[in-house]
Amino acid sequence: MSTNAALRPLCPKVIFEGTRLTKKTDLAFALNEHARFVGPRKYRYHSPLVSAEWSGLTNEAWGPSLISFPPEYEPTVLEAYRTWVRLFELHRYYSWIVDRFHLSTQVQQARSGHRFDFDWLEERLHPLGFAVVLCCRQADSFPRAREQRLRVSGNPAQYDDLGIFLHEQDELRAAARRSRLPLLELDVTGRGVDELADAVADWFAEHNLLKAD
Structure with missing residues (x-):
């Protein structure tokens, strides 16, 4: 049965x-309440925001995640990805905001010589309307971003070597450009979260990605 486009949900x-330091998590939270992205709301209700960074594979704080894990957890990780994509398929007419996913896994695992082929995953994500927003910042802006983060970080040592982030940014850029999913490369340098959220909403509207067919 066809549905009037005006009545279809966002x-x-x-x-x-x-x-790190590219505002992606703040932006994800902002878009989760953005009227032009998920619709106007008079009160908060359940809207999923999920992440491959969750460290729930073991009973320990800051343990392995779907991104950073030892080889023995590969079967569990792949099963988790299959579970996520199946859930997305079953709820294809709902909004899904994901803060880091399979591209981060590919980049992280490649450093230890483990190449992950996620073509099967993207073949299922693509018809659902998933797109990638790659948050980047100019190299000379990382020191200032680190200063701001150190005011709230509980683990400041992880920001000692900014070269790690610059290298990872290049790796993620390469992985995103190889992806078959639509890609917005978003420069966050000197821009507030609200401005960036508007830019993402505009891009999704321009590419007809706000509603399902």
Whole structure:
């Protein structure tokens, strides 16, 4: 049965990728309440925001995640990805905001010589309308971003070597450009979260990605 386009719900599906200090998590939360992205709301209700960074594979704080894991967890990780994509398929007419996903896994695992082929995953994500927003910043802006983060970080040592983030940014950029999913490369340098959220909403509207067919 066909449905009038004006009556179809907003159900964008976005995967945020980016190294640390690129505002991707703040942006994900902002879009989760953005009227032009998920619709106007008079009160908060359940809207999923999920992440491959979750460290729930073991009973320990800051343990392995779907991105950073030892080889023995590969079967579990792949099963988790299959579970996620099946859930997305079953709820294809809902909005999904993902803060880091399979591209981060590919980049992280490639450093230890493990190449992950996620073509099968993207073949299922693509018809659902998923797109990648790669959050980047100019190299000379990382020191200032680190200063701001150190005011709230509980683990400041992880920001000692900014070269790690610059290298990861290049790796993620290469992975995103190889992806078959639509890609917005978003420069966050000197821009506030609200401005960036508007830019993402505009891009999704321009590419007809806010509603499902």
